[in-house]
Amino acid sequence: MSLILRWSGRAAAGLILLALAAAILLWIAVWWTLPSRAGRVVLPGLTASVDVAFDERGIPHVTAASDTDAWTALGWLHARDRMFQMEAMRRGAAGRLAELTGAPALRLDRYMRVLGLVPRAEADLATLPPTAQRSLEAYAAGVNAWIAARGRFAGPEFVLLGAPEPWRPVDSLLWGKVMGLWLSGNWRTELDRARLGTVLPPDRLEDLWPPDTTAGRPDEPLRPGGSAARPAASGESGESPRLAGLDGLVAQLPIFPVDAPLPASASNAWAATGARSASGAPLLASDPHLGYSAPILWYLARIELPGGRVLAGATAPGVPGIVIGRSEHLAWGFTTTHSDTQDVFVERLAGPDAYQTPDGPRPFIERQEVIRVRWGDPVTMTVRETRHGPVVSDLDAPRGRADGTVLAVAMASLAPRDTAAAGLLALNEAGNIGAARDAARLISSPAQNLMVADTQGGIAMFLTGRVPIRRGGDGSRPVAGWDGAADWDGFVPFDALPHVENPASNLLANANNRVVPPGHAAYLGRDWFGDWRFRRIGEMLAAQPRLTAAAFSAMQDDTVSLFARDILPAVLAASRPDGAGGAAFDLLAAWDGEMAGRRPQPLIFHAMLGRFSRMVLARAGVSEESWRASPEFLRRVLTVPDRGRAWCGETGCGPLLSAALDRTVAELAPIHGTDPSTWRWAAAHQARFEHSLFRFIPGLGSLTRLATPTAGDGETVNRAGLRAEEEGLFGNIHGAGFRGVFDLADPAGAWVVIATGQSGHPMSRHWADQLPSWRDGTLLRLGPIEGEAAGHVRLLP
Helix, strand or coil: CHHHHHHHHHHHHHHHHHHHHHHHHHHHHHHHCCCCCEEEEECCCCCCCEEEEECCCCCEEEECCCHHHHHHHHHHHHHHHHHHHHHHHHHHHHCCCHHHHCHHHHHHHHHHHHHCHHHHHHHHHHHCCHHHHHHHHHHHHHHHHHHHHHHHHCCCCHHHHCCCCCCCHHHHHHHHHHHHHHCCCHHHHHHHHHHHCCCCCHHHHHHHCCCCCCCCCCCCCCCCCCCCCCCHHHCCCCCCCCCCCCHHHHHCCCCCCCCCCCCCCCCEEEEECHHHECCCCCEEEEECEEECCCCCCCEEEEEEEHHHEEEEEEECCCCCCCCEEECCCEEEEEEECCCCCEEEEEEEECCCCEEEECCEEEECEEEEEEECCCCCCCEEEEEEECCCCEEHHHHCCCCCCCCCEEEEEEEHHHCCCCCHHHHHHHHHHCCCHHHHHHHHHHCCCCCEEEEEEECCCCEEEEEECCCEEECCCCCCCCEECCCCCCCEEEECCHHHCCCEECCCCCEEEECCCCCCCCCCCCCCCCCCCCCHHHHHHHHHHHCCCCECHHHHHHHHCCCECHHHHHHHHHHHCCCCCCHHHHHHHHHHHCCCCECCCCCCHHHHHHHHHHHHHHHHHHHCCCCCCCCCCCHHHHHHHHHCHHHHHHHHCCCCCHHHHHHHHHHHHHHHHHHHCCCHHHCCHHHHCEEEECCCCHHHCCCHHHHHCEEEECCCCCCCCCCEEEEEEECCEEEEEEEECEEEEEECCCCCCEEEEECCCCCCCCCCCCCCCCHHHHHHCCCEECCCCCCCCCEEEEEEC
């Protein structure tokens, strides 16, 4: 027995030593993937040497002899610091994530295969101008130089996954396809309307997406509201087909933040002419609000080119060019327009392999897709398309729905000859707002508001992206596809969109609010987000006769909620509860609507409002899983008396609000303490940044997760989109992962920050070194490096 025990002990010790040795070898391999900060590297394709100096934050300062060489260097830098982020992007767009993560990615992969982003991008690449193609090829050459030199050591993730495949120019186009997809989600709203239309009467359905009555004037943020009605000339196509059984399809669609990379709404941008700035030259601020990740979507860079040309700002790994930033003569930023660029068409089947059209039956276009699944069997799909677009209902009912129809979705972002890449590159070369307008014309997707300012003193906002011209219907519900009555007749001409140049107010602003002024001929859509951030920006701009870059930065950090101020009177008109609920009521009565992290009121307010929303919707038979109350809906219910009575009962919403507050305090007390005055919003509202792969791996997920307490909410200028994760906690899941302010009076006037760090490597010193600055609302100057560089690499042809 002792001999057996002795050998068992030795075997156990040997296994422990082997496991320890394997762990040490893995750690060494991962450490080996850290890139060097100095050296000389041969980069095939360069026409001349390129100098790359790194500042103390790891931000590269590139000096190149040409744009093409700069894009080659940027491709190498992106691969050096963010190769797995790029890999995850292109695999997600291609429907190939399950090859890495297994079955959890199947929902997203199946959806992407149905949409067919890769074949569409391949077709678009062939139609781009030769200069744009060369830029994409140069960028790919830089990426591939890193892959060829490093192989499975191209990033820590590839140590076990194996070397990434070579980068193709078409892979860069996929980034734009993904942005076009996730920033244009109206077709899912159409499905929600159709689903809830079987539960709610028309007037209550209208309340869920109330008509917009705000200004729609980017040049006058404080202008009184106006009509947002659709132009009469557009007409209607009659009733939408009545659809049932949509829950199964909705369950098959990717959702944010579980498996979809981006939320539905995003971004602030504003600009002022020299007449309103202390420097005498235009100022521009931009902060896009997207889903959080570690690393964040953005990568900072400064590029110097011959002739005094300078580009500085935020790049996107996978794409050549500065996406948001400035050149020596121009600054630019983007917000999402939320034009309605998607429609669901109900197609009537004509046999198993065809569907009805105005000209008779037409066969589906079909292709086979095979999804390889890690640790599982391959999944084979038959993907079908109609004349309107991909058949998305096949995700739930592969051969047709029970009523003899299929649902196809038309998306402007999927239309052929997408020239967005050429437009972004042209914007990088533009020297004034006229050239920026020409670049905006080329940005065919997604629908964005491009805010620009130039050193000649001009400011402008141009709308980009294709907006369909509908024969009928307002785009709010699924329409019949068999009669052609709601087909698209091309797109709204670029010059017919509501652009604004050099306004008399000397100001421009947008925060995802409606951009169509009253009476404008272009119809962009029915549904718009509330204008609370837009109005708050207007208030702050009006309060300062001479604006500065520091003032713009402070505005980006503002946490006053005009939404809270709009509905607080209704909350305070309710009966004051007894006990701890009364103490919470008193705190709300003394509150000004600021979503400050140090205050208890934001936690009370959001927890109460969430409880109230669930109570109100449940009265109407709408579950939280079916639809979540929007701020626009809550404002309507709580500020329009007859709508409040319709949803809350004849006595109005006061009793429900009081009950919701009382119950909320009782539920939060075990978590945050019995005294509401000691609660703090920041403690319950953390921003969390997770690695797209490591978050699925026990242990690694927590080791690589970044988190920080935050202020703000979804309706403050400092955007901090909420998700109730568990009782008493509200995760900050999307917001300004990048902030930038640009002063055109100063050639080096660029102040920027990203939410994590430059590196995608968790062992790097630059993995999270910008997070404290981002949390505190501090921007970093992106000018020439002062003193000695923290690192230097010379790239040789």
